Amino acid sequence: MTTSGNNQTEPTLDPDDWAATREVAHQMVDDMLDYLQSVRERPAWRTVPANSKDTLLTPIPHKGQPLADVYATFKEHILPFPTGNLHPAFFGWVMGNGTPTGMLADMLAAGMNAHLAGYDQSASLIEKQVIRWLAELVGYPADASGLLVSGGTMANLNALVVARHHKAGFDVRTQGLQINDTPMLRVYGSSETHSWIYKACEVMGLGRNAFRSIQVNNQFEIDVDACRQQIQADITAGERPFCINGNAGTVNTGAVDDLHALRELADEFDLWFHVDGAFGSLAAWSDDTRDLVAGQERADSMAFDLHKWGYMPYDIGCVVTRLTDAQNNAFATQASYLSPTQRGLAVDNTYFADKGIQLSRSFRALKAWMCMQEQGVDRIGQRIATNIKQARQLADLIEQHECLEVMAPVAMNIVCYRYIDPTLSDAQLNAINEEILLRIHESGTAVPSQTYLNGRFAIRVCNANHRTQLSDLNTLVANTIRFATQIVNEQAIDPRNAAPAPQN
Numbered sequence: 001m002t003t004s005g006n007n008q009t010e011p012t013l014d015p016d017d018w019a020a021t022r023e024v025a026h027q028m029v030d031d032m033l034d035y036l037q038s039v040r041e042r043p044a045w046r047t048v049p050a051n052s053k054d055t056l057l058t059p060i061p062h063k064g065q066p067l068a069d070v071y072a073t074f075k076e077h078i079l080p081f082p083t084g085n086l087h088p089a090f091f092g093w094v095m096g097n098g099t100p101t102g103m104l105a106d107m108l109a110a111g112m113n114a115h116l117a118g119y120d121q122s123a124s125l126i127e128k129q130v131i132r133w134l135a136e137l138v139g140y141p142a143d144a145s146g147l148l149v150s151g152g153t154m155a156n157l158n159a160l161v162v163a164r165h166h167k168a169g170f171d172v173r174t175q176g177l178q179i180n181d182t183p184m185l186r187v188y189g190s191s192e193t194h195s196w197i198y199k200a201c202e203v204m205g206l207g208r209n210a211f212r213s214i215q216v217n218n219q220f221e222i223d224v225d226a227c228r229q230q231i232q233a234d235i236t237a238g239e240r241p242f243c244i245n246g247n248a249g250t251v252n253t254g255a256v257d258d259l260h261a262l263r264e265l266a267d268e269f270d271l272w273f274h275v276d277g278a279f280g281s282l283a284a285w286s287d288d289t290r291d292l293v294a295g296q297e298r299a300d301s302m303a304f305d306l307h308k309w310g311y312m313p314y315d316i317g318c319v320v321t322r323l324t325d326a327q328n329n330a331f332a333t334q335a336s337y338l339s340p341t342q343r344g345l346a347v348d349n350t351y352f353a354d355k356g357i358q359l360s361r362s363f364r365a366l367k368a369w370m371c372m373q374e375q376g377v378d379r380i381g382q383r384i385a386t387n388i389k390q391a392r393q394l395a396d397l398i399e400q401h402e403c404l405e406v407m408a409p410v411a412m413n414i415v416c417y418r419y420i421d422p423t424l425s426d427a428q429l430n431a432i433n434e435e436i437l438l439r440i441h442e443s444g445t446a447v448p449s450q451t452y453l454n455g456r457f458a459i460r461v462c463n464a465n466h467r468t469q470l471s472d473l474n475t476l477v478a479n480t481i482r483f484a485t486q487i488v489n490e491q492a493i494d495p496r497n498a499a500p501a502p503q504n
Contacts, residue, residue, distance in 0.1 A: 219411070304318055417461070
C-alpha cells in the first residue's frame with residue numbers, strides 16, 4: 001500500500017520500500033559499468049549452459065519476489081551469456097558495441113517513459129534536433145524529413161513506402177493494389193542487396209518478384225548498364241518501375257554502388273532513388289572516409305543505423321527523405337482521438353506518427369543526443385575511419401600467409417577470407433572453413449560471421465567495433481591458421497556435411 005501525504009490510496013506498482021529499490025538500483029549501475037569496463041577479460045562468446053537454460057524456464061510468476069532476488073537471477077544466468085557484440089573481438093554480422101553513455105541514456109529514457117508520437121514535450125524537441133544533425137551529417141538539407149526507427153529494415157521499408165506513394169502513378173493509399181488495372185510495380189537493386197528488400201516487397205503487397213535483382217561486377221557493385229536495360233524492358237512490357245536502391249556498403253562485402261550513376265539513372269526514368277546505408281552511410285562522419293560514400297547525399301531517401309557504426313545501444317535506426325512532405329503524404333492519417341489542439345500538450349501530437357507506421361514510439365533519440373553530445377561527432381568519426389584502416393590492415397595480414405586468401409575487395413570495413421589448399425576441392429574447403437569459423441566461436445577468442453561468395457564459404461569480418469585493436473586482428477589470423485592446421489591434421493571434415501551455399 002502506498003500513501004500520498006496522509007491519505008490512503010489504492011495499491012500501485014511503485015516500490016513499497018523505495019530505499020531498498022534504490023540500493024539494488026545503485027548496485028545494478030555499478031555492476032553494469034564494471035561489466036563494460038572488464039569486457040576484454042571475458043570470452044567473445046560462450047553458449048548458455050544447461051543449468052541456466054533450466055533456471056530460466058520457469059512457470060508464470062503469479063506471485064512477485066524481491067527485486068534483489070530477480071536481479072540475482074539476471075546476474076547469474078542472463079548477463080554472462082550475451083551475443084558478445086560488446087567484445088573487442090566481435091566481428092559478426094554488422095553489430096555495434098554500445099557505450100556506457102548510451103546505456104545510461106536508455107535508463108534515463110525508460111525512466112521518463114515518453115510517448116514519442118509527437119506532443120509538446122522535451123523528448124520531441126530532442127528527436128527533431130537529432131534528425132537535423134543526422135541529415136546534415138549525411139549531406140541532406142536542414143529541412144529534410146526524418147524519423148528514428150528500430151533499425152535498417154524498418155528504415156528501408158519506410159523509404160520504399162514513401163517511394164511507392166510518390167512514384168506509383170496512382171493513389172496507392174486509397175486504391176491499394178487490388179484493382180484490375182494496377183500496373184506491376186518494380187524496384188531495382190543489386191543482387192547484393194540485403195534481404196530487407198524482399199521483406200518490404202512482401203509486406204507492401206508487391207510480392208518478392210517485384211524486386212529486380214541486378215547482376216554485380218567484380219567489385220560486387222551493381223551493373224548500372226544491366227539495370228538500365230532491365231528498367232527499359234519492364235517499361236516496354238507495360239510495367240511501372242518506381243524506385244532504384246543503391247547500396248552504401250553491402251552486407252556481404254561492404255561494396256558501395258556507383259551512387260552518382262544511379263542518381264542519373266533514376267533521373268533518366270523519373271524514378272525514386274533510395275540509398276540503403278545501413279552501416280556505410282556513417283562513413284560520412286569522418287573527413288577521411290566521406291568520399292567512400294560520395295553520391296548518397298543526392299538520394300531522395302536514405303536509411304542507416306546508429307546502433308551499428310554509430311556505436312549506440314540497440315535499437316536505433318534512421319530514415320531521412322529529401323522531400324519535406326513526402327513521408328507525411330505516405331503515412332499521415334486523421335482520427336478524432338488524435339486531433340491536435342491549439343494549445344496544451346496535444347499541439348502537433350502526431351508529428352512523428354505521421355511519418356511512419358508506429359503510433360507508440362519510445363524515446364530512442366535520447367541515447368543519440370547524449371552520445372553525440374558526450375563523445376562529439378568528430379571522435380565517433382575517427383573511430384569509423386580507424387575501423388576501415390584496421391580492415392585494410394587485416395587484409396594485409398591475411399595476404400602474408402600462403403594458406404589464406406582475401407575473397408573480395410575491401411571497400412570499407414568488411415574483410416571476407418578463407419583458408420586455401422590447392423590440393424582440396426571447393427566443397428572440401430567450404431567444409432574446412434565452416435569448421436574453422438565454428439571453432440573460433442567456440443574458443444571464445446573472436447566472433448566473425450560467414451557468407452558465401454561465388455559459391456565459396458567465406459569467413460566474414462565486419463569491423464564496426466570501437467574497442468577493436470590491431471592485436472585482436474593478429475590473434476584472429478593466428479587462430480584461423482591454428483584451427484585450420486588442426487582440422488586438416490585430424491582429417492575430420494567430410495565435404496558432404498558442409499552446408500550448401502544459400503540462394504538469394
